[in-house]
Amino acid sequence: MVLRFEEVRKSFRDGDSVVPVLQDVSFELEAGQTLALRGESGSGKSTLLHIAGALEAPDAGHVWVSGQDLTRLNDNRRARLRRTDIALVFQQFNLIPSLNVEANISFHAALSGHVDLLHIEQISAALGLLGQMKKYPEIVWWPTTTRGYRESDCGQT
Numbered sequence: 001m002v003l004r005f006e007e008v009r010k011s012f013r014d015g016d017s018v019v020p021v022l023q024d025v026s027f028e029l030e031a032g033q034t035l036a037l038r039g040e041s042g043s044g045k046s047t048l049l050h051i052a053g054a055l056e057a058p059d060a061g062h063v064w065v066s067g068q069d070l071t072r073l074n075d076n077r078r079a080r081l082r083r084t085d086i087a088l089v090f091q092q093f094n095l096i097p098s099l100n101v102e103a104n105i106s107f108h109a110a111l112s113g114h115v116d117l118l119h120i121e122q123i124s125a126a127l128g129l130l131g132q133m134k135k136y137p138e139i140v141w142w143p144t145t146t147r148g149y150r151e152s153d154c155g156q157t
């Protein structure tokens, strides 16, 4: 089991009222399984992802990632788990402007001490970025037509 939610609750305060977003959400995801989360805008998809990614804490319930209960970890151990066991593709690119494309791609792996140059080259080739590796994000021509990776097309909404 790689991810498990048990009766997770999360609300946000909106002025004087409290908006319940996740109400007793429970599910399990085994290794190799894929889960697509659907719902209209504002239904809580991002909130659920942020909790699963250890970026936000639930108000109640428990969340296990790789067998560890996130709600019982301190900040340091949660940060370590984010580095080693969690990958998030954000709605915005969240690129680091002071790093070139190559360094942006390898940044997370570098933090973990596991940079695999061949893997980075393969990913970059698949994305059509091999000619752009030394450029900085603001001057990169991001392919939009042939294989289409516009920011607005990215999965999470």
Ligand SMILES: Nc1ncnc2c1ncn2[C@@H]1O[C@H](COP(=O)(O)OP(=O)(O)O)[C@@H](O)[C@H]1O
Pocket (backbone or CB within 6 Å): 012, 013, 019, 021, 039, 040, 041, 042, 043, 044, 045, 046, 047, 048, 157
């Ligand atoms: N940090 C926040 N503070 C206050 N309200 C929030 C916050 N994040 C999300 N919400 C509210 O929670 C609800 C669910 O939002 P969200 O998880 O972003 O939905 P979705 O990703 O499905 O569009 C919305 O009503 C949104 O306004």
Ligand SMILES: [Mg+2]
Pocket (backbone or CB within 6 Å): 045, 046, 047, 156, 157
């Ligand atoms: Mg969203």
